[in-house]
Amino acid sequence: MLQLAPEVLKAGKAIYTATEIFQQPEVWKELKQTLSGRQVQWQDFWESVCKQHDQVRVIFTGAGTSAFAGDLLVPHLRKQNRRNILFEAVPTTDIVSNPAECFIKEIPTVLVSLARSGNSPESVATVALGRQRVDHFYQVVITCNKDGQLARDARGDEKSIIFLMPEKAHDQGFAMTSSFTAMMLTARFLFAEKPFDRQHFEKITACAEKWIDRIPPVIDDILQFDFQRIVYLGSGLLGQLSHEAALKMLELTAGNVVAIHESSLGFRHGPKSVLNSQSLVVLFMSQQSYTRKYDMDMLRELARDNSGAKVAVLSEKADEETGKLADWLIPVHSDRDTLDDDFLLALFYIIFAQTLALKKSLQLGITPDNPSPDGRVNRVVKGVTIYPFP
Structure with a gap:
């Protein structure tokens, strides 16, 4: 599972998290049946x-x-x-x-x-x-x-x-x-105005099952680079997804990896100063041709940057220029299949971010199922006082 041996998951107290990442296409299938009913x-x-x-x-x-x-x-x-x-x-x-x-x-x-x-x-x-x-x-x-x-x-x-x-x-x-x-x-x-039909949904889940099997070797290669900072970038709703991706890294590494998020265009306006030789940038590339132009401009700028940061790009499909500019290019599709929009891409991209955070946590010797055993943060939030509103 995610190319992690059962004994590694058990010793690292990561069985729940690894299983819950890996099972997602199966969960989606069950969910579709429930919602249809x-x-x-x-x-x-x-x-x-x-x-x-x-x-x-x-x-x-x-x-x-x-x-x-x-x-x-x-x-x-x-x-x-x-x-x-x-x-x-x-x-x-x-x-x-x-x-x-x-x-x-x-x-x-x-x-x-x-x-x-x-x-x-x-x-x-x-x-x-x-x-x-x-x-x-x-x-x-x-x-x-x-x-x-x-x-x-x-x-x-x-x-x-x-x-x-x-x-x-x-x-x-x-x-x-x-x-x-x-x-x-x-x-x-x-x-949504047009819910997924059965054939379309089956195609999405089948693709996700392939994706989960394909990304662990790439992530293992990325982890050879000992990053201590990570930046997630994206445009539109993928910019919103970058917030969740950064949180997964922050949570599962118990704050040992500095994780930030920003939009592709917004990164230039100050946040780019975080980059150094121990930084990894993960760019969620849009499949919309107009939006993608801005993502590509940021990728070109990152490729010219002399900070020493490494760049991983997630994209619907591989292309020659992106492959030359990125240190890692991870396409969702290796064939002629396509996804309709960035919302669907987000489902695949977040599985990558979840898996990267899990494996980084294990690499650091942290226990992903409970990365904060001292109770500083909790699975269900504690310590909140709710005051009456007049």
Whole structure:
């Protein structure tokens, strides 16, 4: 599994994390069956909301990785949806501390709560604040934990609907991996104008299975370079994905690797000063021809840079110029297959980032399943005080 022997995973306390990365295509298949079986129920709920209101505000929310899923979804859904739906992403950590800035009383609002455990204090408080401050408030709970507080509170509420992820997606490791991609796919299935058909989805999962088998040797080669800093770059929604990729490295290495993220264009505006001879840059290349021009400009600039940093490029397909400029070029496809958009590429790119973080953690002698045994950070956040809002 991920070219890591069982005894290595056991000794390194990495079995949960490795399994949860590797199993993702299988989780997606199970998820698709579950969602297909509830399509009519969802359409009834969603159409009922849309028919009652001239305009609907949909807020994707969560904390940490769950929030980043919303950040990534919004650009994709805004591009697809032509109706009177306003898609936004606001972290629960922002809503709880500033509810008056986030909720608008007169605008009908659907809060899409993305949550692995469903027990984070901010997630539960966000729902309570929404009900308190919005006249017409609805909730979609996308969670991995049927026994979590979010799911329990939503049961029996006619203005709420719950979507449970496959049990395998309820990650037992510290870092969110299967849960992240499962919740992203669920939200896309629910809100996209054109959900995946069966043939298309089977093609995606088959490609992902090949991808998971192909990337470990490349990652092992990258790890021969002893980087102590990593920068993830991307444009559009792939720029949002870079936030989650950087967090995976930071979490699984317990902060021993400095991990930052930025957009391809934004990197020049100060953050580029982080580069030195112990830096690795990972560029998530867009498959959109216009956007890709900006990614390529950054790659050319990095290739000319004299900092000593190394560059790995993830791309839908290989091309000659990219291959010459990058230290590593990792194409998703080695054949004539294509992916429709950057959202689908994001599913593949994040598996690479998850695997790289796992293997770097093991290389450093850290335990990926629990990289913070001293309790400085926890799988479900602790120490949060929720104050009453007048």
